[in-house]
Amino acid sequence: MRFDVQVETRPRAGIADPEGSTIERSLPALGFEGIRDVRVGKSFRFHVDADDEAAANELVQDVCERFLTNPVIEDSSITVTPAAG
Amino acid sequence: MAPRIGVVLFPGSNCEHDAVEAVRGLGGDAEVLWHGDDTTKGVDAVIVPGGFAHGDYLRPGALARFSPVMQAVQRFADDGGPVVGICNGFQVLTEAHMLPGALQKNAGLKFLCTTVTLRVETTRSVLTGAAHVGQELRIPVNHFEGNYTVDDATLARLRDEDRIVVRYVDNPNGSVDDIAGVCNEGRNVVGLMPHPERACHPLLGSTDGEVLVRSLLDAASRARV
Numbered sequence: 001m002r003f004d005v006q007v008e009t010r011p012r013a014g015i016a017d018p019e020g021s022t023i024e025r026s027l028p029a030l031g032f033e034g035i036r037d038v039r040v041g042k043s044f045r046f047h048v049d050a051d052d053e054a055a056a057n058e059l060v061q062d063v064c065e066r067f068l069t070n071p072v073i074e075d076s077s078i079t080v081t082p083a084a085g
Numbered sequence: 086m087a088p089r090i091g092v093v094l095f096p097g098s099n100c101e102h103d104a105v106e107a108v109r110g111l112g113g114d115a116e117v118l119w120h121g122d123d124t125t126k127g128v129d130a131v132i133v134p135g136g137f138a139h140g141d142y143l144r145p146g147a148l149a150r151f152s153p154v155m156q157a158v159q160r161f162a163d164d165g166g167p168v169v170g171i172c173n174g175f176q177v178l179t180e181a182h183m184l185p186g187a188l189q190k191n192a193g194l195k196f197l198c199t200t201v202t203l204r205v206e207t208t209r210s211v212l213t214g215a216a217h218v219g220q221e222l223r224i225p226v227n228h229f230e231g232n233y234t235v236d237d238a239t240l241a242r243l244r245d246e247d248r249i250v251v252r253y254v255d256n257p258n259g260s261v262d263d264i265a266g267v268c269n270e271g272r273n274v275v276g277l278m279p280h281p282e283r284a285c286h287p288l289l290g291s292t293d294g295e296v297l298v299r300s301l302l303d304a305a306s307r308a309r310v
Contacts, residue, residue, distance in 0.1 A: 016189070016259070018194060018232055022193060067147065070147070072185075073234055
């Protein structure tokens with residue numbers, strides 16, 4: 001079976017986010033007021049071929065923990081859904 | 086016999102010759118360890134040098150930790166062998182979980198290429214054994230992702246266990262607690278963002294890196310016996 005996968009990563013709570021804070025600091029000068037707590041992450045989208053959804057989840061969790069994210073500073077969320085067609 | 090220092094070469098490393106020159110200039114033997122070989126070739130210490138291992142794709146060090154040589158470096162460190170990661174090498178060692186914390190993008194998202202003043206915070210590490218606490222060293226930095234980050238509990242532990250090896254006198258990159266370098270529990274693995282190997286000759290503007298490289302050579306000599 002083929003699955004659509006989406007992995008979102010973001011800085012862990014309490015970990016400083018230099019990109020987010022740099023963007024946030026620049027917003028008022030650009031005319032955007034009232035925007036707070038900017039956090040910048042990454043989004044990965046890919047397909048997985050696996051026997052079933054549990055196997056797909058297991059594979060995605062493994063690649064996520066060991067490679068796609070650095071768990072020391074990043075949290076992630078995973079969405080696995082059967083691919084259409 | 087001179088201690089033998091292995092300098093790891095990944096595709097994209099660019100400071101390996103600087104490290105080799107610094108080691109040889111202080112009387113050590115140096116040889117390059119190819120990342121694809123699962124061996125440290127019987128050397129007495131390992132340097133993971135600066136650069137952009139595997140292009141820094143995804144995150145600095147994220148791919149390098151999977152290189153076969155890192156299995157050998159891990160075993161070498163587990164046996165107490167001295168290992169020093171410089172700049173990208175520090176990033177590799179944190180990604181490999183051989184050192185705590187992580188290196189994020191510099192505060193203000195500025196690439197830094199300058200010389201900073203470091204303060205030696207402990208002499209109980211393979212990189213600072215020949216220095217003295219409070220000693221200030223002028224050492225170059227050259228990085229975009231040198232902003233040392235660690236959670237509060239780990240930071241407290243690093244302080245309690247005297248594992249903060251060097252601090253910036255004037256923090257250039259936003260690192261937590263001005264940390265420029267840390268060591269592992271065994272004190273035989275050290276990572277730092279500044280480049281001591283680039284401060285080992287008068288022509289380079291500073292020889293303050295010599296005391297650190299000499300410390301590593303001393304540790305390598307001790308490790309051999």
